Amino acid sequence: MNILKHELNLYKKTTIIWTVSLVFIIGLFSMIFPSFSKSASLFEDILSNFPEGLRNALGMSSMNLSEPLGFYGFMFLYITLTGSIQAMNLGLSILSNELMDKTADFLMAKPVKRVKIVHMKLLAGFICLVLTNIIFFIAAKISLDLAAETSYSLKILFLFNFSLFMIQMFFYAFGMFLSVFMNKMKTVVPISLGVVFGFFVLNMLNESLNGKPLSIITPFAYFSTSAIYDLGRYETHWFILNLGLIITFIGGTYIRYIKKDMPSV
Secondary structure, three states, rough: OHHHHHHHHHHHHHHHHHHHHHHHHHHHHHHOOOOOOOHHHHHHHHOOOOOOHHHHHOOOOOOOOOOHHHHHHHHHHHHHHHHHHHHHHHHHHHHHHHHHHOHHHHHHHHOOOOOHHHHHHHHHHHHHHHHHHHHHHHHHHHHHHHHHHOOOOOHHHHHHHHHHHHHHHHHHHHHHHHHHOOOOOOOHHHHHHHHHHHHHHHHHHHOOOOOOOHHHHHHOOOOOOHHHHHHOOOOOOHHHHHHHHHHHHHHHHHHHHHOOOOOOO
């Protein structure tokens, strides 16, 4: 329990910063949408002249940007990008912070099994992401209520926002998995930015291709905002794949961390 409290205190400040950043983005939505909706038809006419592949890559394929959920869905692609960086940073650092701070010897000397260390650290990061998503969902609901002059589907809003959590969990688990194979990591920022932006660019490329052949290798494609907007549900096979990868990465993290030789200071 002391480990859990320590990790929550350690990541409290960064969680607040990332949560405020996401709330700020959704606040911009509520300010921009009312004026944007008045000229949405003109904007869509301009977009219609763009190549279809470019429109798809920008997340503008089928959503009605004059509707609050359509415009929210367009913005949501960039909200998930921000949330993914938060989760990747958290995943990379939560098991490796002692190595980066050169205090691993102190932690390993404690009468605590390694499996419990992973339990507590995994739970601490999970709590941080859950709190971020709860606050973000409340902010998103308030923003849409303020911006929308007509009714909107609360179900679609929930599906959008829960997809943020699922993508974050992918990057959180993937970050933890990568971290247990690294002994000389000095900072997590370059790695997390490289990984997240790499997957993001792959998704944009995938959206621009016929048949979307790269969907299986980028988690951003598992929860396509345009597909959620059109279907009103998740695509089951992508949801199951995302969940399976999360479980696989977490399982691999446990196995590697328990057997890992910790470098001495």
